[in-house]
Amino acid sequence: MRYEPIPSDLFIHNRDKFRRHLKPGGLAVFNANDIMPTNADGTMGFKQQSDLFYLCGIDQEETILLIFPDAKEAKHREILFLRETNEHIAIWEGHKLTKEEARQLSGIQTVYWTHQFANIFNGLVFEAEYLYLNTNEHLRNSSEVQTRDDRFIRYCKEKYPLHKYERLQPIMHRLRAVKSVWEVEQIQKAIDITAKGFRRLLGFVRPGVWEYEVEAELIHEFIRNRSNGFAYTPIIASGVNACVLHYIENNRQCHAGDVLLLDVAAQYANYNADLTRVLPVSGKFTQRQKAIYNAVYRVMLEAKAMLVTGNNWIDYHKEVGKVMESELIGLGLLDKHEVARQDPDNPLYKKYFMHGTSHHLGLDVHDYGSRYHVFEPGMVFTCEPGIYIPEEGIGIRLENDILITENGNIDLMAHIPILAEEIEDLMNSR
Template sequence: MDTTLTESAAAPGAAADTANADTPGGPDGGAALYRARRERVLAALRAQGGGVALVPTAPEVMRNRDADYPYRHDSYFYYLTGFTEPEALLVLDANADENQPASILFCRAKNVERETWEGLRFGPDGAREAFGFDAAFPIDDLDAQIPRLIANRPALHYALAASERFDAQVRGWIDAVRAQTRSGVTAPAAAYDLLPLLDDMRLVKDAHELDTMRRAAKISALAHIRAMQTCRPGMREYEIEAELLYTFRKYGAQAPAYGSIVAAGANACVLHYPAGNAVAREGDLILIDAACELNGYAADITRTFPASGRFTSAQREIYDIVLAAQQAAVNATRAGVNFEAPHDAAVRVLAQGLLDTGILDRQRFASVDDVIAERAYARFYMHRTGHWLGMDVHDVGDYRERGAQHAGETPPWRTLRAGMTLTIEPGLYIRAAEDVPERYWDIGIRIEDDAIVTETGCELITRGVPVNADEIESLMQDAQRGA
């Protein structure tokens, strides 16, 4: 495989820049995409009897003193609007008459002085035109306009109890409507959680989402390749992380999708270990769990490789077990099976490997079924094999079926459908212990790829970075020879 980082590889980021050519400065994918999503929500609310949906974006968060954390919009809000500015709220009125606006944005007003410091603001008029809303108002008008918009509506739909601050705002708006009851105005009589509806919409990705996720995966794979090519014994974990972050930005991603894990040696046995200042030594494995976010969508990749460019025999044994477990999970991933099927397939392979290596005592466990029944594998594999992936790295959507009664029993696992996206990430984490063969001490290995479920299987979108141990060694040794 050609693993050279070239300017042509910047295509993922370049594609993001050209996606909005028909609406300069407008939403990624075009306003029609988000308008269609809002119409789906409105249709669902009408089918439930109507009402008004309220979807705020995320607040800005202070980092320290007068410096904010880098701003990131709320995923639900962005999914329905494509709008990335802070201080914004979407209103969807399912009871609006034909001559009334059903899709309304509240956003920051134009302010030339603030734009000098912070950059362009669309303002209500610009946002309405660019993003396809029926109407738009300044965010400062919320308390005046929302009571008017929710008056005489049967229900409110929003993320119940997700934010104390927003809950208090909603109560204030309802109280403002109730204050007008002598004038014949009625307040919404019910409130419903909007998130289950939005979660089900977001769980199955559309063509635009899948294209964006493929591009995020490609950039993330390039970053992992660069980390493998540049890694040498003597480097510190944060130096390796710097290569990842550089590559994300070079090829057009806006940010990491989550805090990068770069773990050398025994640190790889800590599941959420952040990149620190530990030195990668000769003979260490390096576990990297890192990926970028592109236009609001996350990738999620883990690779484990030897700092020196060659696995030891013990490392290779464990690596091949984890890789075989991942392949078993991949083979089990397709539309029509339940979410747990890939995990069950991976666990069987891992359990057999733990027996074959003597990490688990064969005198105590006669078979793989015994290992699974007693969950003895969980000492070395304590997480699940995958999670939903999308706008959030741990994306929305229930893992079990919703809405059916099960006589007090745990609901069944959700059935996979084409267009769902998930990670496939088995691992083994073997800490030093008296009852574990010493040759396996402090070996931590995880292999993770992103999969789009299809009718006949799954599409792995992160295999732009090698996963086979021989290919990893070849890639690293070629880079070392060329250095």
């Protein structure tokens, strides 16, 4: 791993919270992600299953975590299973965690090799009343790929058909929505690396630069600061490409007069930042571009002020929509009389602002959290309004990451330039 070790206190704390949600006799199992194949003998880079990492901090393939608070033997109340290494693996793949290293990272004292799991699990499962199993219940998930957790669910139900089965995801969605101090520290590190990458671009972007060259500048800065790389596939969209919400080709040349939308961020220690900024390729916004930019910025300020304890997702987005309506009327994009007659279930502002304003952020970019839970201290949200006008070739989105506290909120990206005039000054001072 590139990142500095995280204190095991984080994972001990997370497991302590998790145990309280299990029914008496509950046994929970978490599996690492697979290493996904490409073609021939190729593979994708390994990305740890985020629930497992949240609970033990182990960033290695073929890891299994077992939590069983009511196990008869104390040593079996939390168990970590690791891939056993050998000389061949060490030569071809490099170092794998030793048992002692895993104990130090996770705070779990009982560590076995993964190939021992079946026998040990079979010896514990009949002490359990409930088996808690994991699967991906994220609303945005549309994957058709079978995971190790999917295979394990099938294995358990075939081998232990009379046990009672429970879902882990409702617990994880509740726990992971609220971040601890240690988690916020990792998110802030990802944000600070992202800030360095963005500032690097202020002296680089100019007419004639290609979008992929901008991407190259960012990945250089991210990796040299211990990041694993991009938190998500970067969106580097100039001209009308900025109106495509998930544009990822990054293959167009930037021209004078364009705006360049950058939805880019770093990952650090599996925690993610999420930033969006817009640069004038020529170093100065046109009057129209600046008017739209400032309108989006005003919406962002009002939306950010609503990210407070006690508010809720549904009311929040309704209120942001009203603010956006007012700005779009001011820009001449909507007519106030038509807005007054609009279908409330299909508001007119969605023609120019068609996505949500905020999502949870953490170990996953679109992190866990229910839209029906009120906002609580420790939640981290993005705040990302935008206006997209394809017929004018202008797309403006601004995004910061916001921590909710008991006394308002903290903008974790407050140190990253965002004012239009500041952006222009920095681009023209290098």
